[in-house]
Amino acid sequence: MELDRWELFIGGKWSAPADGGRAEVVEAATGKVLGRTAMASAADVDAAVTAAEHALTGPWGTMSAGERADLLDRFAAALKARGRDIAPLVSRENGMPLSLSIPVNGFSASMIVSYYARLLRELPTTDVRPSLIGETVVRREPVGVVGAITPWNYPQSLAAMKIGPALAAGCTVVLKPAPETALDAFFFADAAQEAGLPPGVLSVLPGGREAGEYLVSHPGVAKIAFTGSTAAGRAIGERCGRLLRPVTLELGGKSAAIIAEDADLTEFTGALLDVSLTNNGQTCHASTRILAPASRYDEVVDAVTDTVRGLRIGDPLDRATQIGPLVSAAQRERVHAYIDLGVREGARLTTGGTAPVDGLTDGWFVRPTVFADVRNNWRIAREEIFGPVLCVIPYTDEDEAVALANDSEYGLAGTVWTADVARGMDLAARIRSGTVGVNQYGVDLQAPFGGVKASGLGREMGPEGLAPYYSLKSVYRPAQEAAS
Structure with a gap:
């Protein structure tokens, strides 16, 4: 053609x-x-x-x-x-x-x-x-x-x-x-x-x-x-x-996913690709800040890490591929620079990083990356990276979770994960953003987006x-x- x-x-x-x-x-x-x-x-x-x-x-x-x-x-x-x-x-x-x-x-x-x-x-x-x-x-x-x-x-x-x-x-x-x-x-x-x-x-x-x-x-x-x-x-x-x-x-955006204490982690990790890493992380509404309750913090970090580590990276034309390359060499270098910055800021790298992707020497591939023990005032938690990089941030109670979600110059999207949908709706109402998903996220062409x-x-x-x-x-x- x-x-x-x-x-x-x-x-x-x-x-x-x-x-x-x-x-x-x-x-x-x-x-x-x-x-x-x-x-x-x-x-x-x-x-x-x-x-x-x-x-x-x-x-x-x-x-x-x-x-x-x-x-x-x-x-x-x-x-x-x-x-x-x-x-x-x-x-x-x-x-x-x-x-x-x-x-x-x-x-x-x-x-x-x-x-x-x-x-x-x-x-x-x-x-x-x-x-x-x-x-x-x-x-x-x-x-x-x-x-x-x-x-x-x-x-x-x-x-x-x-x-x-x-x-x-x-x-x-x-x-x-x-x-x-x-x-x-x-x-x-x-x-x-x-x-x-x-x-x-x-x-x-x-x-x-x-x-x-x-x-x-x-x-x-x-x-x-x-x-x-x-x-x-x-x-x-x-x-x-x-x-x-x-x-x-x-x-742009730097959206937060609030994981409530009663959340079904299997449900969240099953949607993680679509909610937080869709289009290889090159998505403005992605929930790239994952706010986890202190009482379940290690459990959330392990679940997110295992899920991200298991994603299939490869040729974007292969329908089995879940993570493809970034759009350009410049974009890859930008994302790698943020990963290096996260390490310097003191975050704990649980999977991913800047090492080349095995078997993919051509193109602009980046290994999906998870940082734990992130503080919300660090640059990797505040700036839009626009690549497959997630930050897991702890919170003590729901008030703090909402405060952390709103402590951002951005306000495009967000998600709430809980076994109680009514509770999720209450939390969604407190998040200052144009869109919020409860136990899901998907842009609806019949509803306003911004x-x-x-x-x-x-x-x-x-x-x-x-x-x-x-x-x-x-x-x-x-x-x-x-x-x-």
Whole structure:
């Protein structure tokens, strides 16, 4: 299968990058070139934004909600038809085990787009409210051109979480995917063409930091939707603040799993891969701080260590693989640096470390690592590592457990593990984060997702995910005009 993509998708057409920019995409498991991608410059962003503005005043802007929903359904079907090609490609790009990539990259994008097509048919775009002077018609109108900037860890689902609601609201989208996963992003363009989306409704422009910064500041862009690191999010939020430009930021996390004294450790360790180490630890909502009661601390450490030690590391295209490689050499070195830091800080390494993974000399593999006897104020417990590294931290009572969970600059997710679900719900209510799981964790596309504190601004998914893409207009009219 030819993986090179020499052209950008702008205004419904394939176009060579204005400055001829190209980049190599490297396969995570081998360190070898997987394919090559065109890279956008400022001139390409200009062309895409202009096309997006024209689409707003053209066929897309004059379509009824039902007509847009029909097109979104065709777009979703075209994405679904490509799912079996998309999933393994993402696994090769970023190292995600195929067993995970099939649902979250192969089919989640089509599900998300379909969901917003359904909401578009169900939710009214206007409300009529009685007022002291007659009636007020509250109109929900598309905010305009959306600049969507997405990361490499869940490239398909995170892009769809922006494209789906934005298009449902009647906006147009310029998508700038991460260079590390640029190849799979072009499937959005292929599907848009097949579905018959009008020119300019969706453009796909892989690019580096400069292209992203230019898109954020472009005068034709009405809103930014970003997922990525907290550091980058702060810079984008600051720029959007100066421009008075709406922005949604889904950022980092350092979530805690509270193990209650009555917790079933078998249940927790059975879910540990999905809750704390999913996608090789390259997940913003992972519960990487494990808070264990002092009365069961050694038992928890042993159970977590044994589970992590037994995970199968290998080729991400092998469905039996549980831990694949990290996305890049730079990411591997970052994670190794944190492991070395943990040892220097005084943590007890119970499994893993920086030694090479047996038999895997190529690619960016890291041995899943567990640190015990960690203090919550150490850097390995406070900073987002974004790799397969867990910290087990003791607590004396539930009040301290909640205090430790909340003692973080982040607030994206968390989990509670207990035999008493009602008790778990009470603890979840005390955790200051945007999402919490009780005896499980899984993002629900029908519910809002996002964080507090340094984990971001705004929410994606669910009906709430539509709101950021609307501009509200109140039209005041006499009551007799409404009656006539």
